[in-house]
Amino acid sequence: MDHVLQLRHWLAGPDAPVIGPVRLTLRDGTIAAIDPSPHDPAARRLFAMPCLINAHDHARPLRSSSFGAGGKPLEIWLHYLALLPAMDPYTAAAAALGRGALGGCGVTMIHHTRVQGRTDLPTEASEIARAARDVGVRVGFAVALKDRNPLVYGASEPVLATLPQPMRATLAARLIKPALSVADQIALVDAVADAAATPEFDVQYGPTGVQWCSPELLAAVAQASERTGRRVHMHCLETRYQRDWADRSFPDGMLRYLDGIGLLTPRLTLAHCTHARPDELDLLAARGVTIAVNTSSNLGIRSGIAPVADMVARGCRVALGIDGLALDEDDDALREMRLLTLLHGGVGFETEVTRPNILRMALHHGRSSVTNRTVDAELSAGSPADLLLIDWDRVDDDRLRDDLDPLDLLFARARAEHVAGLWVGGRQIVADGRVLGVELPGLHEDLRMRTRNALGRDADFVEALRALEPQLRQHYAAAPCC
Numbered sequence: 001m002d003h004v005l006q007l008r009h010w011l012a013g014p015d016a017p018v019i020g021p022v023r024l025t026l027r028d029g030t031i032a033a034i035d036p037s038p039h040d041p042a043a044r045r046l047f048a049m050p051c052l053i054n055a056h057d058h059a060r061p062l063r064s065s066s067f068g069a070g071g072k073p074l075e076i077w078l079h080y081l082a083l084l085p086a087m088d089p090y091t092a093a094a095a096a097l098g099r100g101a102l103g104g105c106g107v108t109m110i111h112h113t114r115v116q117g118r119t120d121l122p123t124e125a126s127e128i129a130r131a132a133r134d135v136g137v138r139v140g141f142a143v144a145l146k147d148r149n150p151l152v153y154g155a156s157e158p159v160l161a162t163l164p165q166p167m168r169a170t171l172a173a174r175l176i177k178p179a180l181s182v183a184d185q186i187a188l189v190d191a192v193a194d195a196a197a198t199p200e201f202d203v204q205y206g207p208t209g210v211q212w213c214s215p216e217l218l219a220a221v222a223q224a225s226e227r228t229g230r231r232v233h234m235h236c237l238e239t240r241y242q243r244d245w246a247d248r249s250f251p252d253g254m255l256r257y258l259d260g261i262g263l264l265t266p267r268l269t270l271a272h273c274t275h276a277r278p279d280e281l282d283l284l285a286a287r288g289v290t291i292a293v294n295t296s297s298n299l300g301i302r303s304g305i306a307p308v309a310d311m312v313a314r315g316c317r318v319a320l321g322i323d324g325l326a327l328d329e330d331d332d333a334l335r336e337m338r339l340l341t342l343l344h345g346g347v348g349f350e351t352e353v354t355r356p357n358i359l360r361m362a363l364h365h366g367r368s369s370v371t372n373r374t375v376d377a378e379l380s381a382g383s384p385a386d387l388l389l390i391d392w393d394r395v396d397d398d399r400l401r402d403d404l405d406p407l408d409l410l411f412a413r414a415r416a417e418h419v420a421g422l423w424v425g426g427r428q429i430v431a432d433g434r435v436l437g438v439e440l441p442g443l444h445e446d447l448r449m450r451t452r453n454a455l456g457r458d459a460d461f462v463e464a465l466r467a468l469e470p471q472l473r474q475h476y477a478a479a480p481c482c
Helices: 074-083 089-102 121-135 165-175 182-196 215-228 240-249 254-260 278-287 295-300 308-313 333-344 355-363 365-371 406-413 440-455 459-478
Strands: 003-007 009-011 022-027 030-036 046-050 052-054 105-112 138-145 201-207 232-236 268-272 290-293 317-320 387-391 419-424 427-431
Touching: 003 046, 009 406, 052 317, 052 333, 052 355, 052 365, 074 165, 074 459, 089 105, 089 121, 089 427, 089 440, 105 121, 105 232, 105 365, 105 419, 121 138, 121 182, 121 201, 138 182, 138 232, 138 365, 165 459, 182 201, 182 215, 201 215, 215 232, 240 254, 254 278, 278 308, 290 308, 290 365, 295 333, 308 317, 308 333, 317 333, 317 355, 317 365, 333 355, 333 406, 355 365, 355 406
Parallel strands: 009 046, 052 105, 105 138, 138 201, 201 232, 232 268, 268 290, 290 317
Antiparallel strands: 003 022, 022 030, 046 387, 387 419, 419 427
């Protein structure tokens, strides 16, 4: 059965002009036709564009500032995440993916670094895939792989030794876990893929970062990716402390090391690259690696500002990521796109990162890195009907001029509350602030109740985290830094 959308404005892709009014006909999950159509002045005005893509996230169930992690550097912020209790994986994933859909994202990367652990991982991944189907989004799912440096970038014992014995035991029990062997970790990805992979749920290798993965594990991932064709998703040079560790650990260059073992290929996505240097960006561009930048996340956990203009100038393939830490912790991808523009667009009359550049980051470059499928940059008849609808009556509520470029207003003020609808594969999954496939308010209330109950039993761990923070500050300040 056809579904017809009457649109005042239509943006087919990053490099397309905004046209309209038009009539979009959706049929069997695709765009069947795009036809000029007179606009009824009394009808609701809608702006349509391809759905936004979140190229790096972790699908955390709740906002991290709610349990005390707000404004903290990554190196302690990560440990606060251990306050989250083990959740039902379906509920946790459906809540996170539902929030993302409300923010305009129909395609999301989940780097699954926080395993709930109530079942084996293949079963957990199957539940997350079920949540993605119910919400209606396409997902890339990177199985987290790591085998070293659980507390700091180096030995844990010297840092733990600065704390009283009860706190040492508390922190070690929660933060330092034995790692599976390299062979078992690679086999686990195969098991997850067998249990959960579908064309809409792409399973990938997810080494958490070079500082958390042994050379043996990284080499095994490179070999497995080449053998299977699976993509690799990994954090890279997110903080100044990771930059310092990389320079001390790899005198000839960490990225050149990764290139030497075969990891730098078009199958790789690197999240952040906040502290990447020009020669490293040149190498990533030459190898066809995707960089997922996470602007608000980098600001919120004090990691810095990525050299996005330099990435673009050097030909890097850059995608937009949200990392569960949008500016207001609300998964608003439209606002994230605007912040990216304001920080990196240029100064005065000089433009460094253009609107088409930003739109490629938000609409196109992340799609293949998440789904492992090549698609056209612009939607046309026959394209999958992955569409974001924006209520233009609310965006342009002043209605002062009919000759304004709609992109001026899109970049100036559009945000999640203006989302009128989201379609993925021709299925409407969001309508005017409501996720249609799951009952999002109820999911959140369940997660909050369980977390409140768990936090009430976690006073010793909270106290230990507070004591650990100044020790980490001293530890990283003592190391030679970039």
